[in-house]
Amino acid sequence: MLKHLSVLGFAVLFGLNTINAQNYSTHHVKKGETVEALAKQYYVTPSQIYALNPDAKKELKPNTVLIIPISKSTKPEIVETKELVGFKPHRVKKRETLYSLTKEYEVTEEEIKKHNKFLYANPLRKGDKLQIPVYKITKKEKENDAVTTYIVQPKEGKWRVAYKFGITLQEFEELNPNIGDSLQVGQQVYVPNIEKVERKTIDDQYSYYTVLPAEGFYRLKIKLGLDQEALETLNPGLKESGLKVGMVLKVPYSAALSGEPENGLSSTDLTRKITDFSTKHIAVMLPFRLNRVDYDSVADTKRSIKKDPYLNASLDFHSGVLMAIDSLKKLGISLKVDVYDTKHEISEVSRIINNNDFDNVDAVIGPLTSNTFEKAATELRRTNTPIISPIGTNLRLYDNVFQSRPSDNLLKSKIINYVKADSTAKNIVVVSDAKHTAIANELKREFTYARLVYSRKDKDGNDAGYVTTSDIQSVLKPGKNYVFLETQNEGLASNVTVLLNSMHQTEAPKNGIKPIEIVLVTTNFNSAFEGDEVSNEQLSNLHFHYATAAKSYNEIDKNTFVRSYETKYGITPNKRAVKGFDLTMDVVLRLVSSENLYASVNQSPLTEYVENKFAYNKELVGGYYNNAVYVVKYDDLNIVVVE
Incomplete structure (x- = not known):
C-alpha cells in the first residue's frame, strides 16, 4: 500500500511541477469555498477554472486540489x-x-x-x-479588481473586444451576462484588468476566426488550411492554453472571414468604385499555337482549329477577353493590352518575358497550362508582377500568384458543410465505386452515422459498376435522406439515379409513416453526371446538389454580355468565353478601384460577374487563391444557385 501511495505521490508531484512550469498554480479547496469566489481571488474567470477542472462543475469538494491558471490581470497593491x-x-x-x-x-x-x-x-x-x-x-x-470597465470603440463587436483582452467569447459573455446580441459604440462593458501593453490589436491585413464546439487542430486544418504549428505561430500563447471554444484566432487574410467572423459577405460592384482613370497595362498569355495552323485554305484553317484543343480553348477565352475590353472602355477605363502566343512551350514563355518590358505591366492573365504558368510566375517574381491563372488548381502559390479557380478540396468542403448545416437532415448515405473508396471513408469520418454502399463486384472481383435495389432500400429511412454519389462511371451514375427515383416519395404512405425524401449530392461533379445515360429529369426529381466554381447563367434573362456576345459572334458564349470575360473584368476593375491588385484583396473582398465570383484568400506564406464557390441544384430542369 505504501508503495502505491509513493508512486501516486510522485505522479502528483511530477504533474504539479509540469503545471507550474506552464504558468499554472494549485489551490486546496476549503469547506464553503465556491468557484466564483476563487475566480475573484485569483483574478481569473470561472470558465478558466472549469476548463482545467471539469469535475468542479458538478461539485466543489473540500480537500480537493484545483488547477488555477496564473492570471495576467494586474494584482492589487x-x-x-x-x-x-x-x-x-x-x-x-x-x-x-x-x-x-x-x-x-x-x-x-x-x-x-x-x-x-x-x-x-x-x-x-x-x-x-x-x-x-x-x-x-x-x-x-488597494482597489483594483480582476476586471475593469471598457468603453466600446467604433467597429468593435464582441469578438474584437474578446480578442483584444485575450479571452474567449464565452468568457466575455460571462463577464457581461446582460450584454445582448451586439455591442454599441460607447457602451460600457467589463473586461479583464490587464495592462494596456498586453492588449492585442486587430490587424486588418489578417482575418479572425472563432473556434466552434468540438473543433480541434485537425478540423481547423481542413477548414482553414493551417496546421497546428502555423496557428501557434500566428497566435502566441495558443501552445500553452490549447484550443478553447469561443477562442478568437488570428489567421491569414480570408475574404470569407473578413469583417465579423460570424458574418457572411455581400458582393461588391466595382463599377461604382472606379477612382483611377490612368491607363492600365495588362498582358494576356494563351497557347494559340498559331505556328501549327494550316493557312493554305479556309477549310484547312478551320480543320486546324478543330483539331487543336489548345487553340480552340484559347480562341474561346480570348473572345471573352475582347468582350470585357469593350465593356471596360464604355466605363471610361483606358487600357493597354498585350496578347502573347505561348505556343504551349516553356521556352517561349521565357522568350516573351525576357524580350518585352514587363516592369510596368499591372497584371498578367494566363498562361492556361500549369507548366507554362509556373515558368511565367517564376520569371515575374523579380518585378512582383501579379499573375492570374484562369483554370489552374493546386498551383505553387508564389507571392505574386492569384489562383482564380477554386480548388477541388474547397468544392468538396463546401458541399459537405452545406449538408451539415441542414438541421432537417436525418440520414446520410454514401454510394461509391471502388475507385472512390477514399472519399467514401472521408465522408464517413465527417458523418459518423452515415451508411456506406459500394458498387457490386463481378465474378473476377472487379468493380461491376452497379448497385441493387436491396442495397439502397436497406439504408434509406423515412424522412429526409442525403445520398452522396461518388463516381466517375456514367453507368453507375445512371443505375443509382434510376433506383433512387423509384424509391423517392413525394407523399406520405397511407400507414402514416413519413415519406422517404431523397436529395442526391456529390463532392465531385464530373462528366458522369452529364452523360447521355443520366436523365436530367431524374436529377431534377432528386434535387441533385453539388458545389461548383461557376454557376450557369440563365439564358432567359439574356444579360448584357450574353446579348452582346451573340450579336458579335452569332453564337451563345460557352464557359471558357464567360471565364475570359469575368476574369478580365475582375482584374481590371480591381486595378482601377484599388492601389493595386494586392490591395484589392482586402478592399474588395467579394466580386461577382456573369458566372464566376472571386474572393481571394492569402496563404500564410505565398500568394492568393479564390475561396468563392457556389452550391447549385437541379430544379425543374434548370440549375439554380442555392448558396
Whole structure:
C-alpha cells in the first residue's frame, strides 16, 4: 500500500511541477469555498477554472486540489494607513540616537521631529524629553479588481473586444451576462484588468476566426488550411492554453472571414468604385499555337482549329477577353493590352518575358497550362508582377500568384458543410465505386452515422459498376435522406439515379409513416453526371446538389454580355468565353478601384460577374487563391444557385 501511495505521490508531484512550469498554480479547496469566489481571488474567470477542472462543475469538494491558471490581470497593491492615536513620553538615555529610537518605536525620524520641533535645529542630547507618536496601522488591498470597465470603440463587436483582452467569447459573455446580441459604440462593458501593453490589436491585413464546439487542430486544418504549428505561430500563447471554444484566432487574410467572423459577405460592384482613370497595362498569355495552323485554305484553317484543343480553348477565352475590353472602355477605363502566343512551350514563355518590358505591366492573365504558368510566375517574381491563372488548381502559390479557380478540396468542403448545416437532415448515405473508396471513408469520418454502399463486384472481383435495389432500400429511412454519389462511371451514375427515383416519395404512405425524401449530392461533379445515360429529369426529381466554381447563367434573362456576345459572334458564349470575360473584368476593375491588385484583396473582398465570383484568400506564406464557390441544384430542369 505504501508503495502505491509513493508512486501516486510522485505522479502528483511530477504533474504539479509540469503545471507550474506552464504558468499554472494549485489551490486546496476549503469547506464553503465556491468557484466564483476563487475566480475573484485569483483574478481569473470561472470558465478558466472549469476548463482545467471539469469535475468542479458538478461539485466543489473540500480537500480537493484545483488547477488555477496564473492570471495576467494586474494584482492589487497593499495600501498601509497610519492613524495618530496618542504619544508615549521618552527621556533620552546615553548613546541613544534618532536612528535607534526609530527602530525601538517603529516610527520614522521625520515623525519624531514633527512632534519634537526643537530637533530640527538641535542635535539629540542625553536627558531630552520626547513625545513619541503612537499610530494605529491598518493594511488593506488597494482597489483594483480582476476586471475593469471598457468603453466600446467604433467597429468593435464582441469578438474584437474578446480578442483584444485575450479571452474567449464565452468568457466575455460571462463577464457581461446582460450584454445582448451586439455591442454599441460607447457602451460600457467589463473586461479583464490587464495592462494596456498586453492588449492585442486587430490587424486588418489578417482575418479572425472563432473556434466552434468540438473543433480541434485537425478540423481547423481542413477548414482553414493551417496546421497546428502555423496557428501557434500566428497566435502566441495558443501552445500553452490549447484550443478553447469561443477562442478568437488570428489567421491569414480570408475574404470569407473578413469583417465579423460570424458574418457572411455581400458582393461588391466595382463599377461604382472606379477612382483611377490612368491607363492600365495588362498582358494576356494563351497557347494559340498559331505556328501549327494550316493557312493554305479556309477549310484547312478551320480543320486546324478543330483539331487543336489548345487553340480552340484559347480562341474561346480570348473572345471573352475582347468582350470585357469593350465593356471596360464604355466605363471610361483606358487600357493597354498585350496578347502573347505561348505556343504551349516553356521556352517561349521565357522568350516573351525576357524580350518585352514587363516592369510596368499591372497584371498578367494566363498562361492556361500549369507548366507554362509556373515558368511565367517564376520569371515575374523579380518585378512582383501579379499573375492570374484562369483554370489552374493546386498551383505553387508564389507571392505574386492569384489562383482564380477554386480548388477541388474547397468544392468538396463546401458541399459537405452545406449538408451539415441542414438541421432537417436525418440520414446520410454514401454510394461509391471502388475507385472512390477514399472519399467514401472521408465522408464517413465527417458523418459518423452515415451508411456506406459500394458498387457490386463481378465474378473476377472487379468493380461491376452497379448497385441493387436491396442495397439502397436497406439504408434509406423515412424522412429526409442525403445520398452522396461518388463516381466517375456514367453507368453507375445512371443505375443509382434510376433506383433512387423509384424509391423517392413525394407523399406520405397511407400507414402514416413519413415519406422517404431523397436529395442526391456529390463532392465531385464530373462528366458522369452529364452523360447521355443520366436523365436530367431524374436529377431534377432528386434535387441533385453539388458545389461548383461557376454557376450557369440563365439564358432567359439574356444579360448584357450574353446579348452582346451573340450579336458579335452569332453564337451563345460557352464557359471558357464567360471565364475570359469575368476574369478580365475582375482584374481590371480591381486595378482601377484599388492601389493595386494586392490591395484589392482586402478592399474588395467579394466580386461577382456573369458566372464566376472571386474572393481571394492569402496563404500564410505565398500568394492568393479564390475561396468563392457556389452550391447549385437541379430544379425543374434548370440549375439554380442555392448558396
